[in-house]
Amino acid sequence: EPEVTQTPSHQVTQMGQEVILRCVPISNHLYFYWYRQILGQKVEFLVSFYNNEISEKSEIFDDQFSVERPDGSNFTLKIRSTKLEDSAMYFCASSDSGEAAGDTQYFGPGTRLTVL
Amino acid sequence: KQEVTQIPAALSVPEGENLVLNCSFTDSAIYNLQWFRQDPGKGLTSLLLIQSSQREQTSGRLNASLDKSSGRSTLYIAASQPGDSATYLCAVTDSWGKLQFGAGTQVVVTP
Numbered sequence: 001e002p003e004v005t006q007t008p009s010h011q012v013t014q015m016g017q018e019v020i021l022r023c024v025p026i027s028n029h030l031y032f033y034w035y036r037q038i039l040g041q042k043v044e045f046l047v048s049f050y051n052n053e054i055s056e057k058s059e060i061f062d063d064q065f066s067v068e069r070p071d072g073s074n075f076t077l078k079i080r081s082t083k084l085e086d087s088a089m090y091f092c093a094s095s096d097s098g099e100a101a102g103d104t105q106y107f108g109p110g111t112r113l114t115v116l
Numbered sequence: 117k118q119e120v121t122q123i124p125a126a127l128s129v130p131e132g133e134n135l136v137l138n139c140s141f142t143d144s145a146i147y148n149l150q151w152f153r154q155d156p157g158k159g160l161t162s163l164l165l166i167q168s169s170q171r172e173q174t175s176g177r178l179n180a181s182l183d184k185s186s187g188r189s190t191l192y193i194a195a196s197q198p199g200d201s202a203t204y205l206c207a208v209t210d211s212w213g214k215l216q217f218g219a220g221t222q223v224v225v226t227p
Contacts (some may be wrong), residue, residue, distance in 0.1 A: 031213055033215075035215070041219075042217050043207070043217040044217075045216065048212060055212055055213070056213075056214055058214075091159060095213065103165075104162050104165045105150065105213075106162060107159045107161075107162070109158060109159040110159050
């Protein structure tokens with residue numbers, strides 16, 4: 001069964017460093033998402049991406065964050081200068097609907113980011 | 117602003133009992149509602165999706181209902197098993213596809 005994959009599973013970085021989290025969505029999907037979950041808190045939406053551009057972004061997704069689909073398979077989240085409060089589990093998700101809201105979102109296993 | 121609430125926060129039942137998990141949302145203008153399962157330190161597994169026009173969705177031992185006008189959804193798990201122990205999350209979708217999650221109900225099924 002097709003699944004969303006994410007690498008690395010765990011990333012440790014120093015405050016101020018840049019990190020890139022990688023995702024491979026399900027191959028025929030059209031919509032891509034990043035969410036994050038700080039330990040003990042709700043899963044929060046960061047950004048949605050369709051047709052090579054951002055569809056919507058949350059207040060969390062400031063200028064320190066960027067997303068890219070560099071080729072036909074990968075979807076990346078870059079944090080330019082990490083802060084302690086960026087420590088969280090980051091989830092990538094994808095859906096195949098022709099309408100953004102219409103279909104099931106499938107989640108990857110997550111990347112645990114630890115900022116020291 | 118949409119708020120999603122799940123009650124109870126935690127639930128412990130003996131094996132074989134039916135589970136009832138509740139989810140409420142403040143803005144009824146949703147496109148669909150999705151129930152997920154999350155195991156400790158793991159990703160989210162989609163269980164059921166209910167479109168806003170539907171009242172109910174079933175998959176095996178799982179049944180989810182949706183009352184959009186009153187802002188409520190209920191997930192029923194019949195004949196619970198120890199393997200059902202996990203955190204169950206509900207999330208509502210807006211017109212852009214953004215999921216907004218509740219805090220979850222942590223379920224423990226004891227043998």
